[in-house]
Amino acid sequence: MNKAELISAISTESGLNKTESKKALNAFISSVIKALVDGDKVSLAGFGTFSVIIRQERPGINPTTKASIIIPETKVAKFKAGLELSNLLK
Structure with a gap:
């Protein structure tokens, strides 16, 4: 599953549209990256x-x-x- 397929799956599961799903996924990824860089x-x-x-x-x-x-x-x-x-x- 690539990022576009994951966005579609999130959209289907959550009822969000694809734009909102993409924003949510990007926010999750950037939050995880920031936490790891900070040593958490x-x-x-x-x-x-x-x-x-x-x-x-x-x-x-x-x-x-x-x-x-x-x-x-x-x-x-x-x-x-x-x-x-x-x-x-x-």
Whole structure:
């Protein structure tokens, strides 16, 4: 499902028109992004939790030159499915 299909699904489920659904989806996405950038978690009961984890610096290999390199520490967005969602996917 892409963004346009998700907007249509939101519109159908909520009774909002597509313009309102697009605004709601964009507001949700920007709110989650802002929270993650600020270092917060976003927990939606039954659905899941969005958070940021730090991947530690680690050794790696450049596939072109086969030289050893150090991959720097990075922050990565993470999603962990909630219990209800996990049970529905079984």
